[in-house]
Structure formats: C-alpha cells, structure tokens
Amino acid sequence: MLTIMPEQRRFSDSELTNMIHSAGLRPSIQRIAVFSLVANSRKHPSADEIFSELTKTYPSLSRTTVYNSLHALVDAGLVRGLEIECGNRHYDLAPQPPHSHFICRKCGKIFDMTIPSGISAAASPGFCVDSVDVYFKGVCPVCSKEV
Amino acid sequence: MLTIMPEQRRFSDSELTNMIHSAGLRPSIQRIAVFSLVANSRKHPSADEIFSELTKTYPSLSRTTVYNSLHALVDAGLVRGLEIECGNRHYDLAPQPPHSHFICRKCGKIFDMTIPSGISAAASPGFCVDSVDVYFKGVCPVCSKEV
DNA sequence: GTATCTGCAAATAGTTTGCGCCAAT
DNA sequence: ATTGGCGCAAACTATTTGCAGATAC
Numbered sequence: 414m415l416t417i418m419p420e421q422r423r424f425s426d427s428e429l430t431n432m433i434h435s436a437g438l439r440p441s442i443q444r445i446a447v448f449s450l451v452a453n454s455r456k457h458p459s460a461d462e463i464f465s466e467l468t469k470t471y472p473s474l475s476r477t478t479v480y481n482s483l484h485a486l487v488d489a490g491l492v493r494g495l496e497i498e499c500g501n502r503h504y505d506l507a508p509q510p511p512h513s514h515f516i517c518r519k520c521g522k523i524f525d526m527t528i529p530s531g532i533s534a535a536a537s538p539g540f541c542v543d544s545v546d547v548y549f550k551g552v553c554p555v556c557s558k559e560v
Numbered sequence: 561m562l563t564i565m566p567e568q569r570r571f572s573d574s575e576l577t578n579m580i581h582s583a584g585l586r587p588s589i590q591r592i593a594v595f596s597l598v599a600n601s602r603k604h605p606s607a608d609e610i611f612s613e614l615t616k617t618y619p620s621l622s623r624t625t626v627y628n629s630l631h632a633l634v635d636a637g638l639v640r641g642l643e644i645e646c647g648n649r650h651y652d653l654a655p656q657p658p659h660s661h662f663i664c665r666k667c668g669k670i671f672d673m674t675i676p677s678g679i680s681a682a683a684s685p686g687f688c689v690d691s692v693d694v695y696f697k698g699v700c701p702v703c704s705k706e707v
Numbered sequence: 708g709t710a711t712c713t714g715c716a717a718a719t720a721g722t723t724t725g726c727g728c729c730a731a732t
Numbered sequence: 733a734t735t736g737g738c739g740c741a742a743a744c745t746a747t748t749t750g751c752a753g754a755t756a757c
Contacts, residue, residue, distance in 0.1 A: 415684040421725080439756065460746080475714040480747065485712095499643045500746070513688060516581070526684075535667025537562040537673075539701025540662060541728065548643070548693040586731070588737065622739040627722065632737095647721075647747080705717080 415549065418512050418525040423453050423510035432508075443467075443474060448481040451492050455505040457514070457523040497523065497548045513547035519556035562696065565659050565672040579655075583636035590621060594629040597676075598639050602644050603649040604661070604670040644670065644695045660694035666703035 424432075429448050433440040446467050450458060458466065464479045483504060486492035493507040497516050503523060505514075515524040528547060577596050578617040580587040589686075593614050597605060605613070611626045630651060633639035644663050650670060652661075662671040675694060 415687065415689070417685075417687075439711065441756085443713075473714080476746095477714055477716095477748085479714085481713075483659075494646065496643045496646045498650050499646050501640070502646050502746085515689075518690065524687075526687075539704060540562065540564075540671075540673075540696075540698060542562070542662075542696050542698040543665065543705055544697045546693075546695040546697075548695070549687075549689050550691045550693075551687060551689040557686060557688055586736065588730090621738080623721095624723085624739055625737085628737075628739090649721090680735075 414438055414527075415513075415515075415529060418510075418527055420455070421509060421525075423508075424449070431491070432491055433486075436491055438485055438489055443471070443478050443480075444482045444485065446471065446474075447479060448486055448491060451486070451504045452506040455525075457495060457505050459501050459503050461501075463504070464552050479522055495523070495548075496546065497550075513549060515549040515551065515553070517553035519552055519559075522553060524553065561674075562660075562662075562676060563674050565657075565674055567602070568653075569674075570655060571596070572601055573637060579638055580633075580636070583638055585632055585636055588629075590618070590625050591629045591632065593618065593621075595633055595638060598633070598651045599653040602672075604642060604652050606648050606650050608648075610651070642670070642695075643693065644697075660696060662696040662698065662700070664700035665697055666699055666706075669700060671700065 426445060429445055429452060430440040433444055433448060438444065447463055450456075450463050450466060454466075456462070460476070460479050460483060463483075464474070464476050467474050467479070483492060487494060487504075487507075487551060491507055492504050495503040495505055495514060497514055500523075502504060511528045512528045513528045515526045516522070517524075526549065573592060573596060576592055576599060577587040580591055580595060585591065594610055597603075597610050597613060601613075603609070607623075607630060610630075611621070611623050612622050614626070628656050632640060634641060634651075634654075638654055639651050642650040642652055642661060644650060645660055645668075658675045660673045660675045662673050663669070664671075673696065
C-alpha cells in the first residue's frame with residue numbers, strides 16, 4: 414500500500430556544513446544555502462526555484478552558481494536529481510531512507526511516498542542495478558477535493 | 561526477480577495505420593514512419609534519433625514534424641514518453657503490457673524489463689494514481705563483460 | 708600563494724511557436 | 733471548400749562553458 418512518508422528531520426546549517434566538508438567540498442555560503450533548501454524545504458525544488466528563492470536572501474547569487482553547487486552536491490552524493498518531470502529537473506536530499514515519489518499533475522507538487530515492497534535491486538541475469546526510481550503520477554488529496 | 565521482457569511482436573504498417581486512424585488522427589506518411597520506429601525498433605528512440613533515422617528515408621522530413629507527430633501520438637495514447645534520462649526524452653509504444661525500464665549508464669541502451677511484483681497503482685489515502693514508472697539504472701550484460 | 712569557487716557573458720541543446728503552403732476529406 | 737498537417741524560421745527555456753576576478757585555506 415502506497416502511503417506518504419513520515420516527515421524527515423531538519424538539518425541545521427552546521428550539520429549541512431559538516432556534510433559538505435566531509436564530502437571534500439568547500440562549504441561556501443552558496444553551497445550551504447542550496448543544500449539547505451534541498452534538504453529542508455521538502456519541496457523537491459528545481460534549479461530555477463532554488464535560484465528564485467535564494468536570490469531573495471542573496472541578491473548577487475547567479476544561476477551558474479546554483480548549477481555549479483547542485484552538480485558538486487550531486488557528485489558528492491549529497492543530493493540527487495529526480496527525473497519525474499523532464500525539462501524541469503527537481504532535486505532531493507540523497508542520504509535518505511528509500512522512498513518513491515508522487516507528482517500531482519494538477520498542482521505539480523511532489524510527495525515522498527513509501528517504496529512498495531517487492532522492489533529491490535535484486536540480482537538479475539547479467540544486469541548490475543545501481544539504482545531504482547519509482548515515480549507515481551496522479552492527483553494529490555488536496556487537488557482531488559477541488560472541483 | 562527483475563528479468564528482461566520477452567520480445568514483443570512487430571506491427572505491420574497497415575496495423576499502425578489502423579491504430580493511428582482509430583485514434584482519430586490522419587495516418588500521414590510521417591506519422592506512420594515515426595510510430596513505426598517507436599513501435600518496432602525496440603530502441604526507445606529520442607526525438608533526435610527518430611529525426612536522424614527517418615531523414616535517411618525521407619530527406620525532407622523536418623524536426624518540427626517529428627515533434628508534432630510525437631505529440632499527436634502521445635495525446636492519442638499510442639506512444640508514451642520515458643523520463644528516464646532528463647534532457648533526452650525517449651519514447652516507447654504505449655499499448656503494451658506493464659513493464660519497467662533499465663538504462664545502461666555505459667552504453668545508454670534502454671531495456672524493457674518485467675515489472676517487480678508489489679508495484680501497483682493500489683489505493684492510497686486520498687491519492688489518485690494514474691501511472692507508475694519504474695526506472696532501473698546500472699550496467700547491462702554486454703557492458704559488464706567489457707573491461 | 709595556490710587551488711578552488713563565484714558569477715558574468717556567451718554558447719549550446721532540446722523543444723515550441725507562428726505562419727504560409729500543401730494535401731486530404 | 734474547408735479542415736488538418738507539413739516544414740521553414742525564429743523564439744524560448746534549461747543548462748553548460750570559458751574565463752576573470754574574488755575567496756578560502
């Protein structure tokens with residue numbers, strides 16, 4: 414049965430800084446800000462949403478830096494890209510218990526959902542499985558209620 | 561256990577024509593060619609691959625027409641887009657038994673795989689599920705053998 | 708002091724749109 | 733005759749690259 418995932422805990426800036434540092438990256442203001450938004454907003458933001466949100470606080474932040482930071486964080490294994498909506502890539506905190514994603518086709522919101530049992534990177538003949546992504550599409554509870 | 565799907569049968573041009581016609585679309589040469597490539601090539605081609613392949617046979621074919629045809633076929637429910645690789649959308653025949661997809665991170669080839677048991681659009685509290693996409697990533701048998 | 712990071716400007720890739728012409732019903 | 737489809741050119745969006753100055757260690 415597919416259910417919504419329990420809310421994960423928030424990460425303090427010093428925790429995020431440590432994680433970035435442990436990954437061998439310099440914990441710049443910009444990277445911490447990008448990582449914090451991805452890890453704590455629960456919004457699975459796109460690069461553009463991250464840029465829009467962070468320029469409120471850091472008006473000099475550039476799009477290039479958002480992309481640079483995201484790439485660095487993805488390469489470091491701290492963030493991962495969701496390919497649930499081509500042409501509008503969303504990002505999620507990587508070190509998390511396995512879960513699937515549900516995107517509402519009305520409001521576009523993405524929800525963390527439990528991962529259905531039975532899915533595993535289980536041995537397959539000759540195939541070496543690195544990752545599994547499960548994407549559900551439909552209408553969320555809020556949009557279902559609306560006429 | 562994740563295994564490769566048995567090869568599906570090929571569709572003749574007249575079958576494809578009928579499917580396009582039944583969907584309320586005009587079965588133009590271009591649409592039949594695009595649909596045929598998606599339905600029969602088993603390659604899950606991208607728009608660009610379709611364009612490159614078909615201009616060999618139809619040198620006057622335009623990119624716009626490939627996009628137009630794909631959109632028409634998708635809207636008609638005959639073709640569906642795979643979002644397995646953002647920025648490079650691939651297309652697959654839609655009227656097919658449920659299956660998942662495996663993309664090889666070395667050669668980029670996409671394989672049709674069985675769908676792991678346990679995945680279903682099963683009732684969820686308030687969520688109305690329209691579709692489920694399961695994407696595996698890893699290394700395919702051919703690339704595994706290579707040094 | 709040196710390697711790394713930021714951010715501007717310009718380039719690129721994939722896709723979409725506007726529109727005139729052609730083809731099918 | 734009218735509707736729908738094709739394809740050129742141009743626009744658009746998301747992302748990447750080259751590079752110079754700034755920053756952290």
